[in-house]
């Protein structure tokens with residue numbers, strides 16, 4: 001795997017950062033994408049040496065331009081981790097079309113945008129690894145998250161369909177469904193709600209970003225070629241089925 005080029009979307013903070021750093025430590029040549037938080041991206045690159053590329057994963061043309069820059073700098077992308085995601089939580093009777101659409105475009109359409117742009121190269125080289133970051137809330141649903149649950153649930157279907165298309169070409173496509181992980185996204189959940197959530201986790205705590213990164217490393221390994229179309233749940237036992 002030494003030197004394989006890996007792109008992690010939303011890779012400058014939270015779970016994405018942990019994934020980017022774990023891949024780097026394992027010998028991959030890593031690029032991290034981000035959406036607009038310059039300060040965090042600059043600090044990330046200064047601390048890790050991993051280059052950060054700003055482009056909007058919800059925008060196909062922007063992804064095309066961004067992938068072009070990554071490829072020109074580092075070479076063809078062999079490992080893609082679709083991690084970038086947002087929340088716009090509220091119940092459906094308060095949800096605007098903009099809140100619905102932003103989450104669908106950023107969390108789900110992004111998986112099409114990026115995968116579409118790397119798939120031709122992966123097919124030509126007969127090797128590829130795609131990992132899509134879903135969510136426990138895409139598996140089980142969550143009050144106040146019809147947009148997020150729909151997008152994440154869509155990721156799980158997208159993963160299984162693309163896995164079938166890629167299989168004969170050495171391309172594996174898998175999903176990880178994290179439970180509640182201690183990042184800014186979860187810190188935005190009101191403390192009283194979070195307390196109730198943690199009470200339902202058999203392991204008794206929030207997960208850590210590096211515990212998701214561990215799953216990604218497993219799925220993208222060269223010798224993981226027989227694992228495709230699967231969803232790895234990493235949730236402290238909160239949701240089993």
Ligand code: NDP
Nearest residue numbers: 010014015034035036037056057084085135180181183185
């Ligand atoms: P964070 O909010 O901590 O980080 C999100 C990352 O995505 C940032 O790097 C951000 O860039 C980037 N991003 C957001 N929108 C865009 C965009 N339009 N284009 C490019 N980059 C964008 O999120 P987490 O680390 O908590 O979550 C990572 C993934 O894991 C998400 O898909 C999330 O849904 C999923 N997940 C998280 C869980 C959790 O408990 N935290 C649980 C289950 C799933 P910038 O800094 O520039 O804004």
